[in-house]
Amino acid sequence: MKKSFLILAIAAFAISCQNKTNTTDSVNTDQKDTLTNQTEFIDKEHTSQISLDWNGTYKATLPCADCPGIETVVSLFTDNTFKISSHYIDREVVVEDAGEIMWHDNGNQIHLKGKDTDLQFRVIENGIIQLDTNGNEIEGSLKEFYTFEKLEE
Helix, strand or coil: CCHHHHHHHHHHHHHHHHHHHHHHHHHHHHHHHHHHHHHHCCCCCCHHHHHHHCCCCEEEEEECCCCCEEEEEEEEEEEEEEEEEEEECCCCEEEEEEEEEEECCCCEEEEEECCEEEEEEEEEEEEEECCCCCCCCCCCHHHHHHEEEEEEC
């Protein structure tokens, strides 16, 4: 009888430990899911589109391979349209275009689509940063030239 009781006690203890392990695993999994969801969460109330005074006129002198630079002015309007003008310094060449602003889901990046324009920018306080065709910041020694400063109106 003592052997039966001992075997029964060991079995009960083993089952109890196994249930605690499974409970702990499920809690850890739930915690991991919560952390994952928190890191993927985008705060839609504090995006550049909502929080910043993004409409206005921005200016930068972009690098040019065969001229001193391209003086570029981008105007963003609250009706989600834009105008862009690029003047090649030391030349009589001016290129102008207009079109629509499309905001990315993150609310911090815009895509300018016009007849001849297909550009992406990250919207920052008092400026915009031109991005490469993949939507990443331009790196390298010329990086600073791709930041447009907002002009006083």
